[in-house]
Amino acid sequence: MTSLLQKKLEEKTYEILFELEDEFDLDLKSLPEVYYVGRNFNPYEVGLPIRLDFSLKKTALFFPKYNVIFTATKDEGVLGEEVGHFIHHQFLHKRHIKEVPLSLEHFGMGVVREAIGFFCSKLIDPKRRSQYKKDNFLFKKSLEGVLRHIRYIAIMGEYEHLIHQQGYLIGEKMYQGYLSGGIDIGDVKEVLQKPLKGKNEAFYEFIKLRQRFVGGKFFKQNLIKKKNLSKT
Ligand SMILES: [Zn+2]
Structure with a gap:
């Protein structure tokens, strides 16, 4: 019943x-x-x-x-x-269901996923707040620093926590941008509809979203190119 x-x-x-x-x-x-x-x-x-x-x-x-x-x-x-x-x-491309945890791609995918999820939740409940107060990447100066930190956090068993922290942070800033008219729903829809099919594309998307909506020392430099990631 x-x-x-x-x-x-x-x-x-x-x-x-x-x-x-x-x-x-x-x-x-x-x-x-x-x-x-x-x-x-x-x-x-x-x-x-x-x-x-x-x-x-x-x-x-x-x-x-x-x-x-x-x-x-x-x-x-x-x-x-x-x-x-x-x-x-x-x-999303179907391969994301089987992504290997702790890979660059898995991390990037996780953050993009949580950013979209948090943005959607704010559309439904504008008063929703992220429970994550910190930004672990705020003072990171290089891509190597970011990658090292992800690996360290994984060893500490806080990998999913970091994914959510970063995703919610980006989602919140996207929502603020949407409210203030800096971006419109079409901009978010564009992110939402990307299949993220290529190698490291999800991680690259995370970097781009981070640069665009949040910033932070390293991300402001805007030096990351997709091809740089293939060496990591
Ligand atoms: Zn979620």
């Missing part, structure tokens, strides 16, 4: 999806499945061979591989982010 909460969350998620689809003037061909994750939820019972070994309390998660959003919250900002991930995924 479908619970009332399941039905409500499904409806709310689709409402958010249609709102974002309208905002970006898109015509999407598919919808994600949406599941409310309560205490007794078992993914196997709905035919999804996923082990939910993380705590989903007050959060939601989009699984690209199964085209499904799991949610334990009705918070519109949180749902907006996951719906943003779903929309973004419709345009």
Whole structure:
């Protein structure tokens, strides 16, 4: 039997999806499945061979591989982010599902993904704030410094944290730019629709977004060329 909460969350998620689809003037061909994750939820019972070994309390998660959003919250900002991930995924090259964690490409893809997700969540809930107060890359002076830091953070077990910190920061600045009229929705749509197919393209996109919307010592120099990354 479908619970009332399941039905409500499904409806709310689709409402958010249609709102974002309208905002970006898109015509999407598919919808994600949406599941409310309560205490007794078992993914196997709905035919999804996923082990939910993380705590989903007050959060939601989009699984690209199964085209499904799991949610334990009705918070519109949180749902907006996951719906943003779903929309973004419709345009990304399929290889990003299988990206090797800790690679340059994986990191770049993660940051671009979170930037788009956070921007979408701000469209739905303008009061949403990032919980990340720091900017680890603010004083980095070179590409080598940035790469070294990513590797160090990975060893410290804070890789996903850094991806979210950087993504949310860029997403927030994009949203501020959108509010002030510095950029329009078409500029964000352009980023959203890039398949990021080429080698290191996702990492290069992260650098470009960082330069454009956030800055910081190294990123302001604007010296990074795509070909420089192939040596790394
Ligand atoms: Zn996210």
